[in-house]
Amino acid sequence: MFELDLRSRAPIYEQLVEKIKELIVNNVLKPDEQLPTVRVLASSLTINPNTVQKAYRELENCGYIYSLPGKGNFVRATVPENNSARLLNLENEFLRIVSEMLYLGMAPSRIDSLIQQALAKSEGGKSND
């Protein structure tokens, strides 16, 4: 499904969160699709189930998945409500990164091309529905 970098400084559960978020965001995991159970994912990644549990809880807190006790964890469909706070954070991060890229000498045209790349990926995901 995906790979973790066990040698990274980043905590494993955080890497998990990012990876799963990426799959959801890029529409690889569709709304209401079931995620692997904690045990299955833990054993397939050979990590501690507690770590997977923590990642799932984090994703639930962020509104990316929902948990049906006894059933499993499922992808939550995006609801444009209550995203404003998250979007504000993302905008700030975005500005920070763009500023740094410009400072380090990246050409604005390169930035545009990166955006086209992201757009294409996003559209591609949707067309797979």
Place this chain on the structure above:
Amino acid sequence: MFELDLRSRAPIYEQLVEKIKELIVNNVLKPDEQLPTVRVLASSLTINPNTVQKAYRELENCGYIYSLPGKGNFVRATVPENNSARLLNLENEFLRIVSEMLYLGMAPSRIDSLIQQALAKSEGGKSND
């Protein structure tokens, strides 16, 4: 000068690094300008001097400032050499954020306007010299 969130999960020294990097990147702090001394900044933020020291050391490692022992810490002018590794990381972060913004329903036009904003800020800083 700026504010820290002492309740944040992010370590104080990292917040400091980010804040100062932002000031440098946006040309608020000009090349060869002196940063506040370790002790002054520490007392004005009511944190420990060692924490400021750690932030300054980190900024020095990243090439954003240089330290003259006994003199102070100063902004280092950008050298577009060997930034490729850092730029690659930034590109990945950038793609992640743009994907997430699109997923959460942000209009591409809004993203463009953010970029214009960053460009203006970057240019504005330079013209203040």
Place this chain on the structure above:
Amino acid sequence: MFELDLRSRAPIYEQLVEKIKELIVNNVLKPDEQLPTVRVLASSLTINPNTVQKAYRELENCGYIYSLPGKGNFVRATVPENNSARLLNLENEFLRIVSEMLYLGMAPSRIDSLIQQALAKSEGGKSND
């Protein structure tokens, strides 16, 4: 494991860096081998854990080891990429030292024998795998 000169002008953490670097470079410590934990090394050298920590952090910045928070510190395998800057510094140091050795009257043949010695050590370490 090794000894420190607490009376030296060189900071303890730098001595530590040099000693450990030497062990890695001479293949006494193999790739992915775990280094002594911060606390163990600190107590065995009767120095402060923070000092060991600082040395480990420095070695990590230089690419000689990697740190897994909660797990320990491990030797990083060499990657001959991006070593050019460091090699340039080493070349300058090398020239300085050779010049001084020649000035002080050392025979060039003695220098050659030193190089053979270094080569043997380097090869010897590898064959111990």
Place this chain on the structure above:
Amino acid sequence: MFELDLRSRAPIYEQLVEKIKELIVNNVLKPDEQLPTVRVLASSLTINPNTVQKAYRELENCGYIYSLPGKGNFVRATVPENNSARLLNLENEFLRIVSEMLYLGMAPSRIDSLIQQALAKSEGGKSND
């Protein structure tokens, strides 16, 4: 005569010591030749005379120059006696550097060529007598 890097971490007096040592070692400054006076050198480098004084004292301690009070500072000719301790230190530094160069992937042939370079420089200095 030479230039200092006032932005370097290395203390100015130490840079001075290294630069002057280099001139002596490469026979640019000949035995019994007079060095610039403290005041002259300080003002030509626009640094503090105390700093120059400290560098000269250090060079005297290392046996590279001698001071005639009221007359000035002069280059001391090499005497192969009592160099053994210094040579031992240099050998250790040399081994450390060569090991590191080999570890970082430098070809032994490159090292040989560096030695030839140093030998040529050393011979060149002498022929200027």
Place this chain on the structure above:
DNA sequence: GTGGTCTAGACCACG
């Protein structure tokens, strides 16, 4: 006066 180093001891996150 500056930055740099070191110590002692506390608390937290991770797995």
Place this chain on the structure above:
DNA sequence: GTGGTCTAGACCACA
């Protein structure tokens, strides 16, 4: 139990 962070307070080198 591991590394990571932070504090408090001391001492030193440099210019």
